[in-house]
Amino acid sequence: MNPRADLPPSGRLIRLMAVVSLLCGVIIVAAHKTTLEPIRRNQAAISRENVALLLPGASRQIAYGLTPAGEIEILTGDPAGREHFLAVYDQAGSLRGIVWEAAERGYADLIRGMFAYDPEGQKVTGFRAVELKETPGLGDKIGTDPGFLANFRALDARLNQVGDGLANAIRAVKHGTKKNEWEIDAVSGATVSSRAVGRMLDRSARRWTPVIQRHLDRVRKGH
Template sequence: MTKEKQEIPQANEASSFKMLRAMAGIGLLCALLIVLTYEGTLPRIEQLKAEALEAAIFKVIPGTTQTKAYALKDGEFVALEGKENAEKKIYAGYNDNNELMGFAIEASGQGYADIIRILYGYDPAQQAVVGFYVLDSKETPGLGDKIEKDDNFLANFKALDVKLDETFTKIVNSVVTVKSGAKVNPWEVDGITGATISSRAIGNIIAESSKEWMPILYPQVDHFKQETAQAETSTH
């Protein structure tokens, strides 16, 4: 009887060990499959992201048929080649005649639910935001997501004033979101009733981004035009 009692715990321990070993093996296999799937689909995901971004650039810069990415390095813009990337970059948009139509700028900020990533178009000739597109948002469906769908809200970004002062060092009137129907100035964003926080977030994002980028970008507009002219000359 004593011998049987001693053998039972040993048998249970052996069984538990086999179970743990099997579970560990299954876990490792699942982890390996996840990694392989991720690695296998990553190029396709990156390609789709790049295509979506390019389509968004065309939307936010009216008249654009071709684009080129530029990195900001030591206060100057340098053209990016191929898949070269940079932390601070913008996209210049050109028409079929290689005329500069404007710039697309990525920006982000806190929304109601999470970080909102946007792309907006800037026309230096007007010194205005002339297009807007939401790249990534987790705002509440039916409410916060109106920032992507509401025509009246999207109309704010056809000529949103971001003019610089005479020294080209700061925005004259910072972009600000007002209550729905209360917009009277060209630098104001008409908010969305029922999506106050989300619409205000968009105004804040563009306000902060334009304060950073416009004083750097606007004084260097001729640089982008000269690059286009040099490219035309080199092809003849």
């Protein structure tokens, strides 16, 4: 007796799968087409909203990336996936400030944040936690605690003499012991998460402030 006698012919199986796949493909493409525009709008809105919260009065933004030679170049299209900073301009077209994104390992998971930087005064002027999975009610206060966020109203991020790094390393200190303009007063009881923000800012500021200052003229004019 042939054990494969009750098997339908392979050709039929393959044809059937092809038809079902085709049908599924059509459904997926239709869904993709109809949702493409709203998704893009949503993503742009979220990014604009974050920038507007950090730099009120922002109306236009340009993404700058780095060339291998260390020069800056304007990125067109979606800058996500490439290292970049955003130059933000107000309605009159003058430079309102710089925004960059950074990430650092926190207590629970990666913390992603956005910092606003004032290149004229060489100060960090704002912080927003974009992605935060720290302990609810404790570590996640770094995204909401008004006292903690006040650290970033005018945080000293001056360049050093040579211009290749920060004059003072930015770091988070224990709650209530902040003495200098470049220190961050940690959230009480959330030292680990606060320190992560400090490290995140220190590293990203070291990375970007020398570049921004070197090319400040170009960034001011927006080309």
